[in-house]
Amino acid sequence: MLSMNAEFASAPFEPGGWDRALKRLASRTGSARMQLVAIGNRGLVPLNWTTDAPAGFVEQFVEIGGGDPHRNWRVAFAGAPFEIASERDYDRMRARLKCDVYDDYVAQFDVPFGCQCVLERGADRFVGLAALRTNADGRTTEQDREIFAEAAPHVLSAVRLQRSIEHRGAELAAGALEAIGAAAFVIDGNGRVGALTPAAERLVGPGGPLSLSKAGLSGATEPGNRDLQRALSAVLVSRGDVPPRRFWLGAPDSPILCELFALPTREWSLGFDPRALLVVGPLAARGGDEAGLLRGLFGFTTAEADIVARLRGGATREEIGEARRASASTILSQIKAIFRKADVHRETELLTKIGRLLR
Structure with missing residues (x-):
């Protein structure tokens, strides 16, 4: 974990640093992709960094209104900073929203499972981290979520450093x-x-x-x-x-x-x-x-x-x-x-x- 945290500390200063650090965290948690996203007001998505994102993944997220909590059950379950949400939470929120738009997007890009947390929340936006897992990856384990939770504060520190730059x-x-x-x-x-x-x-x-x-x-x-x-x-x-x-x-x-x-x-x-x-x-x-x-x-x-x-x-x-x-x-x-x-x-x-x- 120490070397991975060091990668996040250096991510804002090195070309490709964020991509390497997020990919390493994805690998450690057994996830196909790692996503760092900011959701703002008026439906703006000023940040959507997703490792190994297939063609159309980021663009279609905006097109379907992926930042809308009434459509996206991941966004709808965004809680307090560092509160970990995972598949059990997704299942409940998906049943409550009953919106096919995001479900179709998830099926198209094969990201039905994973875990997430809000890193920081402001008056008009929040920054979140999410492990995106495929059907082949399966659901997260307790160990996966522990690794994810341990890394989250270090990701936030890097985010704040990037912001200051x-x-x-x-x-x-x-x-x-x-x-x-x-x-x-x-x-x-x-x-x-x-x-x-x-x-x-x-x-x-x-x-x-x-x-x-x-x-x-x-x-x-x-x-x-x-x-x-x-x-x-x-x-x-x-x-x-x-x-x-x-x-x-x-x-x-x-x-x-x-x-x-x-x-x-x-x-x-x-x-x-x-x-x-x-x-x-x-x-x-x-x-x-x-x-x-x-x-x-x-x-x-x-x-x-x-x-x-x-x-x-x-x-x-x-x-x-x-x-x-x-x-x-x-x-x-x-x-x-x-x-x-x-x-x-x-x-x-x-x-x-x-x-x-x-x-």
Whole structure:
């Protein structure tokens, strides 16, 4: 158990760390899959990490309303933190709900058995851990559940560490935007504002075009709020590959242009990392430190931001290597890191995505 707990402690810091740690726990409990999931309000599922998930498993979970406790008997039995629920509890809740939608999903992906617990519960969401077992795995044993229960606090510690890292990303993005005077809101995968610039603060409150609560942003007028919520819904379910959404807020006689940008998503994220950027007024009109903005939004290093700037200027990789006095292999390695952080696969995709933000 010690080595497995050490894996969770290091999971937020290593590529693929979460996948390895969750797979190890699945193996120790004799389960085909391990799931780390967050269920929020409005049916949002900002997090659904499932090891060895077959094609369609995560997508169909959202499509069937898998976060709805009136449909999903696993969610319906989500109790107090660290309270273990298993097959006997599932049987009772399944009989009470009598909803075929989730049952069909379970049958399709062969995950009828397992155990689960809530790791932490907030006012508008909870984070849970579940062992998902197939018919071949059978029902959990007492020993399986004991191993699962012993690991749960260590998973929560790793979740909290991951969250702090992701919140730091929002703060860095806001700091970069503040430096160029932009009125900007950095929004996480739960639809909540993780950070905002001083210029944005002046737009919130009595008489302003926006209001801010724990649930997120809303427009001061009904038409503006409708457009804002539609844009947020479209952007937050994307993988960062949708064009910016433009809409107007404020009174009809003094409208304010808003642009909502989808930011790149990470493979492993709790949904607290920056997922969307709401800017009041185009970024291009703000001027300022382009390299600093790229570092804040994408997590680029100084060298990587410089390479992106040179690519935007039309330089070839060979020319960049000469200017930076770096080998071709070094430049290639840095460009691969840039692609990974920007969630793109080709240079044209990168330039298009950066161009949307900095045009």
